[in-house]
Amino acid sequence: MPSAETSILVLATGGTIAGQAGSATRRDYRPGQINIADFLVEFDTLGVNARLEGKQVAAIDSANIGPEIWRELHSACAAAMRDPACGGVIITHGTDTAEETAFLLDLTLPTTKPVVVVGAMRPADAVGSDGLRNFANAVKVAADMDAAGRGVLLVMSDHVFSARDVRKARTAGSNAFDGFPRGPIALATPSTLDWLSPPWRTNEAARFAFPETFPAVPILHAFAGMDASYVEHAVAKGAKGIVLAGMGEGNMPDMVREALAEAVCLGIPVVRATRVDEGLVDPEPSDEDEGFIAARALGPSKARVLLQVLVANGITDRASAQDAFDNR
Template identity: 75%
Template sequence: MRNASILVLATGGTIAGQAGSATRRDYRPGQIDIADFLEEFAALGLPARMEGRQIANIDSANIGPAIWRDLHSHISAAMNDPACDAIMITHGTDTAEETAFLLDLTLPSTKPVVLVGAMRPADAVGSDGLRNFANAVRVAADAEAPGRGVLLVMGDQVLAARDARKTKTTGSGAFEGFPRGAVALANPASLDWLQPQWRLGEAARWQFPAEFPRVPILHAYAGQTADSVTRLVEAGAKGIVLAGLGDGNAPDAVRDALADAATEGLVVVRATRVDEGLVDREPEDDANGFVAARALGPAKARILCQVLIANGVTDPAAVQEAFSKR
């Protein structure tokens, strides 16, 4: 492991949380300052030079465009700083996949950017925060980490941002990757890459949005009616992501209303409320003007949809190309 210079941007979450008791179930996220966390990490003796900056100290349910913009600005500056080798972000797990994917879409892959969190607060029995952080440092400092886009380190696994999903409400093994599983296995003593670098030297795929367009997620359910769509259109939606039944399906009345919305220029993406599986194109998609989310779940489909609309990409064929790209 090389003695890398790593910038740590802290946003709070469970990794900075405290319960006040080692056995208490509930806790308060975002209680520990990054300077105190790094002081504890220094006692592990891993060869890395760390600079910490507190961007926020909150529950990740409250993270959104303002903090994303701040993170992107700090990371972009670090990308251009020859003294910085890698960037890490401490983050709550509830929205980590959205932040990771947004940054993956809008940053070059020239330096490692690694998100890390925890499922148990710092003062809980079996807290996983410090171990996850040590694993993330090993990943960020590794010479083979660039060229892989943004990575998420949780539970001794390294996941690509496009694949990472939170699949369990509790427990240290709460994240999985789909359609790829882990791209590496990490622990404080070792790191094993399972895939070669797939984005070597790649520039940012899209510009970071100046404004985030309104793109709601519509959850499909039995007995759903068309007014669930028309209300979103009337509220000013620029796109709609359907968290559909099965393979991105919805009741006929809802599909018809979504097709009408697409005719009016909205980007309409069919994803699924099912935990895992591809949503492929179907014969009616061309006529309806729909986009198939492929491997992206509703949360990340929404992020990509927002980025594309902000970059002026609204033609269904062009949007579909972006959803199909690995």
């Protein structure tokens, strides 16, 4: 546990956890309506023993998050890592892109203190709202120094996931998040925390520098009848990398394969991921000839984040990029 003098920094970005519908039963709602100061006042009524300091970074639907907010989050987290008065960081976040933010920070922050992303599936004024409980669970995790050495974590519905594994697998419901290839790495409630494995990244430095600029890396979704024009358009628009959400184990029509191989010849790294919900995309013998990178366990969204970070760090040769995907 952090000492009595340390606090937990709460960085708020909006999302459903800060959302309001104006009715306990209304389906639609407005995300990011509750300021973090007001949220923490409400949380204080639960009687959880924790010193929390809030900072409002944004108040948005997480579909609108991007490099500017990511940069502010990274800067605040990095400062917290250096601050002896800070024991850990919690980021309140919309669930639609929480996995991307968590993974980006996981790639670009050291593992010396807990960093926990948390959200909600129901707005604050809805029947059965899950925001305060999820947040209480996140406080329990962020206050536990055993949470360090595991990279960035995401807490939802009494489960703790690693940023590299977590994904939003369902559009609604308390079980919206899953992990692959691993499931939850801990079970959390406001009063209990049970780790299911020991830390595996103790005192690691950041794996990559945070990008000064984010290169253009589109995701192309493969489909029956797809032709080369989609690849050609991406190249013409200045793509610095391409992720294919392929069929099955990262497969694609022959003409798309030929166009992507030509893109590689132009110096544009190409990652084969899958549009399938779950499963590995392993390197194939033809990848070496065509220059493709296999996404392994990363889905298209997180494969895009990693490829952006690699390109921004000047890592574009296939062997080095494949190593990064193998050891994300």
